Amino acid sequence: MKKIKLIQLALVACIFILSSCSSDDKQPENPKNYVLVHGAWQAPFVWQEVKANLEKQGNKVIVVELPGHGDDHTSPGAITLDVYKQKVIDAISTIDGKVILVGHSLGGMIISSVAETMPSKIEKLVYVAAYLPVSGQTLKELADTDRDSQLGAEGALIFDTTAYTVGVKPELIVNLFIQDGTPEIQNLVVKNYRIEPLIPFINPVTLTEQNFGSVKKVYIKTLQDHVVSPYLQNKMISTGKVDAVYEINTGHSPFLSQPKELSSILTKLAAN
Incomplete structure (x- = not known):
């Protein structure tokens, strides 16, 4: 009798443990390959919490460090969109099977170009507050159409055509990129x-x-975005033949201000 009670208690304990597990820790039935591409003025560090969340679910995740960002010190004059594209292609080439290719901001230009080069390797393109171009467009041309972007305000950007660089006024960085952090x-x-x-x-x-x-x-x-405004996002969605749209109530950097929610969206869209 005592043995039966012990078995019953053990079963109850197991049920309690299973039911108390977070849904975020649930292993996906079909693990995915994610390649995450950061945007301008940022680096791989922005994706680290999202990467950890996705890996916790059993997915494979690669965060690309673009040349001239993070710990990479390639000369700005040697960096083109094709150089960025090749770095992402190299990362994808290390993975067996298709990938979900995610780009943020400037990263949207890059992942679009990658998909043109190797469409058979891409399961889905995911644009997170990202530029979604049509053929022949540049990022500058797209950004110039954004009537509501605070990044486009006079004096916000600092150009150095001799060094081939563009910067942001230091006092504007927080308000532009992470006002909700x-x-x-x-x-x-x-x-x-x-x-x-x-x-x-x-x-x-x-x-x-x-x-x-x-x-x-x-x-x-990103509904509170000061860089790629909701106005431009809606415009690009309408011209970009987008298959699905999700919303997150953040500024330009949801992977930093709401990483758990963004991870959940990335998991959800992979299953649909």
């Missing part, structure tokens, strides 16, 4: 800020319906 996160963004290579902003993309057009596209709108 904690003080600790805001300090992290400021601490890791670096001036940006200029040439990729004026390199056009060439996209075809046969290649780029064949890849499924998902857009994650």
Whole structure:
């Protein structure tokens, strides 16, 4: 009798433990390969919490460090959009099977170009507050159409055509990129800020319906964005033949201000 009671108690304990597990820790039935691409004036550090969340669920995740960012000190004059593209292609080439390719901000230009080059390797393109171009467009041309972007305000950007760089006024960094973050996160963004290579902003993309057009596209709108405004996001969604749209109520850097929610969206869109 005592043995039966012990078995019953053990079963109850197991049920309690299983039911108390977070849904975020639930292993996906079909683990995915994610490749995450950061945007301008940022680096791989911005994706680290999202990466950890996705890996906890059994997925494989690669965060690309773009040349001229983070710990990479490639000369800005040697960096083009094609250089960025090749770095992402190299990362994807290390993975067996297809990938969910995620780009933030400037990263949208890069992942679009990658999809044109290797569409058969891309399961989905995911644009997180990202530039979604049509063929022939440059990032600068797209950004110039954003009537509500605070990044486009007079004097916000500092150009150095001799050094091939573009910077942001230091006092504007927090408000532009992470106005909704904690003080600790805001300090992290400021601490890791670096001036940006200029040439990729004026390199056009060439996209075809046969290649780029064949890849499924998902857009994650950031509703409080001061850099790529909701106005421009909606405009790009309407012209970009997007298959699905998700929303997150954050500024330009949801991976820092709401990493858990963004991770949840990335998991959800992978299953749909």
